[in-house]
Amino acid sequence: MRHLISIAAFIATCAVLVWVFLPDPVPVETAPITRGDVTVRVEAEGEARVREVVVISAPITGLLQRVTLHPGDAVTAGQVLAQIGPVTPALLDSRARAVAESTAAAAAAAVELARSQLVQAEASLTFARAEADRTRALFERAALSQRMLDDAVLAERTAEATLASARANLAVREKELDSAKAMLNGDYAEDTACCIHVTSPVTGRILGVRTEDEQVLQAGTPIMEVGDLQDLEIMVSVLSREAVNIAEGAEATITGWGGPDLAARVERVEPGATTKISALGIEEQRVEVRLSLLAPAPPALGHGFRVTARITIDMAQNILRVPVSALFRSKGDWAVYSVEDGKAALQIVSLGRRNDEFAEVLDGLTEGATVIVHPADTVENGSAVEEKPLIGG
Known part of the structure; x- marks a missing residue:
């Protein structure tokens, strides 16, 4: 009897020692493998912008009157947005005036010279015509040769051409004199015409004023931008x-702009990509995707506002799914720790579609199984675990 008691005491002592030195179960959070929907989205940052921005530019070179309109002001088609008047000629300094006076005097002298040349040409023509008439009369009486008649006719025609040239030269010299007088007297000219009205071709709001102060503008200089804030698109x-998986007409959600989520759809995927530098200094090939809102844009959303777009590229319903937080890599394969009889069991899984929350399970797990989410480094295959269901999982 004492022998049996000693054996029992020894076994109890060993059991106590084993119990004392056994590692405590690792507390883990778990989640069940369920069926549900998995929607795959592409998330990217962009901006809201007016679809058709009208740039109002100066139609002529002139002096822009100060613009009194400001960004956000409502305008209607045909409303006057700005006024541009002629530029007042600059005053001449003493040196420029002396040069202008000399130029005007030279032009006046040239006019007098041209008039003298005209009088000379007229006299030469009168004499040449008289000589030609006498030569024709003598030729008819056979008193002169054909050669002498031809010389007289040539002299007459030459005198006519010389007269025409003298008249044209006089006209040129008179225009030069007018130009010199205009340059000399330009600083005394008074502007009476003002102004050309620059109107809005569309109804909308002013998006920005590029030139506000009074200044001289060259023709084509932008003054302001006008657009309809109700007609917004998302770029x-x-x-x-990622762009290769985006189809035109795909659903999208606009978030991150400070208001409620907005429904949109893909209108166009640009056919070309551009190279851009990321915040980390990495070159990336990026493609512009244009989205249209399914409802009128809210008044709070404006031109150039930063937004985040979530574009749906794939969706599956009622599929077996596992939380992404339970996945990790094991020798190049995706794996999870399932909980079986209070212990962690390493399971290799095959995955299909995946988003930020769930991944589709193709093989390796069954519905109703329990997996460990966010497994710690202390969890290993066969480790004792203590389950704590994931809140909200």
Whole structure:
């Protein structure tokens, strides 16, 4: 009897020692493998912008009157947005005036010279015509040769051409004199015409004023931008490897602009990519994707506002799914720790579609199984674990 008691005491002592030195179960959070929907989205930053921005430019070179309108002001088609008047000629300094006076005097002398040349040409023509008439009369009486008649006719025609040239030269010299007088007297000219009205071709709001102060503008200089804030589109830039999966007409959600989510759809995926530098200094090929809102834009959303677009590229319903937080890499394969009889069991899984929350399970797990989410480094295959269901999982 004492022998049996000693054996029992020894076994109890060993059991106590084993119990004392056994590692405590690792507390883990778990989640069940369920069926549900998995929607795959591409998320990218972009901006809201007016679809048709009208740039109002100066139609002529002139003096812009100060613009009194400001960004946000409502305008209607045909409303006067700005006024441009003629530029007042600059006053001449003493040196420029002396040069202008000399130029005007030279032009006046040239006019007198041209008039003298005209009088000379007229006299030469009168004499040549008289000589030609006498030569024709003598030729008819056979008193002169054909050669002498031809010389007289040539002299007459030459005198006519010389007269025409003298008249044209006089007209040129008179215009030069007018130009010299205009340059000399330009600083005394008074501007009476003002102004050319620059009107809005569309109804909308002023998006920005590029030139506000009174100043001289060259023709074509932008003055302001006008657009309809109700006609907004969303432009986002996505990586080219993601753009290949985006189809025109795909659903999208606009978030991150400070208001409620907005429904949109893909209107166009640009056919070309551009190279851009990321915040980390990495070159990326990005493609512009244009989205249209399904409802009128809210008044709070404006031109150039930063937004985040979530574009749906794939969706599956009622599929077996596992939380992404339970996945990790094991020798190049995706794996999870399932909980079986209070212990962690390493399971290699095959995955299909995946988003930020769930991944589709193709093989390796069954519905109703329990997996460990956010497994710590202390969890290993066969480790004892203590389950704590994931809150909200």
